[in-house]
Amino acid sequence: MSLLIRKLDSTQDGFRQKLDALLAFEASTDDAIEAAVTTILHDVKQRGDAAVLEYTNKFDRIPGGGAAGMAQFDIGQAELDAALAGLPEAQRAALQTAAERIRVFHERQKQELQGFSYTEPDGTVLGQRITPLDRVGIYVPGGKAAYPSSVLMNAIPAKVAGVAEIIMVVPTPDGVKNQMVLAAAAIAGVTRVITIGGAQAVGALAYGTATIGAVDKIVGPGNAYVAAAKRRVFGTVGIDMIAGPSEILVLCDGTTDPDWVAMDLFSQAEHDELAQAIMLCPDADYIAQVEASIDKLLPTMPRQSVIRTSLLERGALIKVRDMMEACEIANAIAAEHLEISAENPQQWADLIRHAGAMFLGRFSSESLGDYCCGPNHVLPTSRTARFSSPLGVYDFQKRSSILYVSEAGAQTLGLIAAELAYGEGLQAHARSAELRLQPVRFKQPS
Amino acid sequence: MSLLIRKLDSTQDGFRQKLDALLAFEASTDDAIEAAVTTILHDVKQRGDAAVLEYTNKFDRIPGGGAAGMAQFDIGQAELDAALAGLPEAQRAALQTAAERIRVFHERQKQELQGFSYTEPDGTVLGQRITPLDRVGIYVPGGKAAYPSSVLMNAIPAKVAGVAEIIMVVPTPDGVKNQMVLAAAAIAGVTRVITIGGAQAVGALAYGTATIGAVDKIVGPGNAYVAAAKRRVFGTVGIDMIAGPSEILVLCDGTTDPDWVAMDLFSQAEHDELAQAIMLCPDADYIAQVEASIDKLLPTMPRQSVIRTSLLERGALIKVRDMMEACEIANAIAAEHLEISAENPQQWADLIRHAGAMFLGRFSSESLGDYCCGPNHVLPTSRTARFSSPLGVYDFQKRSSILYVSEAGAQTLGLIAAELAYGEGLQAHARSAELRLQPVRFKQPS
Structure with a gap:
């Protein structure tokens, strides 16, 4: 046996x-990590690029980094393209085919979510509009757990959604870059690659600095510091799930x-x-x-x-x-x-x-x-599939409700709204509806 | 002026x-509230109903509550129906019309999200399945901010999604029940109403007790204790946004x-x-x-x-x-x-x-x-509309990816997956793909 x-x-x-x-798994919170992350985020929020530069040179030991400023961390399109061109043929072809299949699957997700609107007999129009996020940050771990497939799986849904700016951060400890990760960024259509990482990168993306514009959402896996930082900036920006x-x-x-x-x-x-x-x-x-x-x-x-x-x-x-x-x-x-x-x-x-x-x-x-295959490999862990979904195009879109109430619609809806508003003790709500009645008539609250 | x-x-x-x-608003975290909530949640997780009973009698001052056990907190269907029947006619009609309009709008959301699947030339099938959550908890504040419209806006999307069990919790301080809230629960098709509230109710829903089954997601507004409790149980269950x-x-x-x-x-x-x-x-x-x-x-x-x-x-x-x-x-x-x-x-x-x-x-x-009007009134606050959406049917559904790879598909996809897996240093991934090749052939990692 x-x-x-x-x-x-x-x-x-x-x-x-x-x-x-056997299934029980509780992500432990480490007080030392929480404290360090709190300090770093606060510092990045206050001092911006100067703090990002210091932490990056300290944690990632960038050779001769101190003097070169934030510009040294940008990887230009030429370098990304060169990384792609430099891959062995089989690897490049595999990455491109994978990307194309992922794109096709996620295009189906986009097609499914088109928004809707309908017009009622009195001319009132109700609907839902779907729009992409403006700016998204993608965290890509550096070092030994650098996975080009994760770049494709995080960036392609954002691209398909129509996100205009996709900013990838990837730490390069000791200045070592992973060519396959850069190649994947080129294929996926990432708009900017910055070689910073850790809580300082999360803070820069969430709050913005002089050289890095604040994003609307941060996705992608990371170590315990990155996970703690993402939890903390949630609300200021959106985040994906913290994976177990x-x-x-x-x-x-x-x-x-x-x-x-x-x-x-x-x-x-x-x-x-x-x-x-x-x-x-x-x-x-x-x-x-x-x-x-x-x-x-x-x-x-x-x-x-x-x-x-x-x-x-x-x-x-x-x-x-x-x-x-x-x-x-x-x-x-x-x-x-x-x-x-x-x-x-x-x-x-x-x-x-x-x-x-x-x-x-x-x-x-x-x-x-x-x-x-095409479907996303970022999936809900730790029993959260009971209530959450694979990463998808929908994570890079948001919905807005559309309400156009016609003059006739305001007559019928106004009476209903006023009745319920008085019932809840919200008289300005009721009056706001009643002012649109013709002739204006205010109900005496009961 | x-x-x-x-x-x-x-x-x-x-x-x-x-x-x-003017726009700056930072939700302050109150250490005393955080500490109280941590204690209550821990207590409910450990002692279940006994803790819920104690906290409810203490915070909500339920008359003669101590001896009656948890059963006293359940409001039966007959009482909900009676609350609805007992409303003034205009109020009942307004509530019913509002509910019907909300239902119609949310049915459109459900229609939009049907899932999809497509078959590739080699017989491989890829798709996405949409299923409702099993069990949802809806928090409804008691006391002066008791809003029947919130009951409709939170419960109807869950009902339309196909959630089998919708458990509403609503505290009744001093035993006072809001008839309009109960009537709204009757209209919305809530499956169980329990008169508990606060962090103890959130804990009971998230962890489950002997008399209350654990839910998969908790939605609905609440005071600072409820918000703190929801943040803490997030991960164990899903939650909606914490509203500003x-x-x-x-x-x-x-x-x-x-x-x-x-x-x-x-x-x-x-x-x-x-x-x-x-x-x-x-x-x-x-x-x-x-x-x-x-x-x-x-x-x-x-x-x-x-x-x-x-x-x-x-x-x-x-x-x-x-x-x-x-x-x-x-x-x-x-x-x-x-x-x-x-x-x-x-x-x-x-x-x-x-x-x-x-x-x-x-x-x-x-x-x-x-x-x-019909669209949901639970909406993203504090600039989160940049990346999040109104509450909707989609919040009570989740997606699962479906991958059926044909034997022929495994031949082409297997080579691509193996190439990329070796590139990432994940040899078992590569072998798992290569074992499906016919004849089986293992690439020598470069």
């Missing part, structure tokens, strides 16, 4: 408690090559020791096969130590009564990524109420979705 | 700074009866001393007329002291160069409510990029929209 991953059985006593304990550790839940009927499922679990586990990989299956023999595949394949993985910790601490292979029960448990888990690796997967998908993204059928590995 | 409201001129030196100062003070911005070309505009400004100002009412107009004579109307009408208003403070502290009549400049300033203000009280208002509406709701033409007073 493998000692790499826990095994649970839904018929055991205390199964639900064990499952709840990544999760995969595989529902398997026992008909998929067990090596495939094992590798799918690895592909989540390799992200992070806190990542969570769980399989639900009604077939005990098959579970044993997946376990054997895990044992066999783990030593072949370059990131095996991360995978091992993740599987040991947060993974599970769970024997369920049947696929119906698997779907029920999946709804309780509300996973970020849900693979239904089964014959006729649609029958089970129809029973799923909560999941960030559903991968149907055994050829639909999560990794295909992570890079190039 | 009136001393009730400040007057500004866009041609004056320092106008933008004065405007910025209400705002109206009137763009007027000088052709509307000045009494109407004055009363529209009052209708915002009467909400709250912190509410903000501003008019932009290119016509100095007309501004003087509005000022005279303010002087004349204010003494007639029952809530004149609130209005007076709001106008004095946060209101303004601003002379602009022309209506074009008015629109430009309106975009900087990004008001919650924007009235364009002008001839041919659409020409100016076309220049507006940011507003929660736009009221076009002189008959479209904000108060009509507050109660019964």
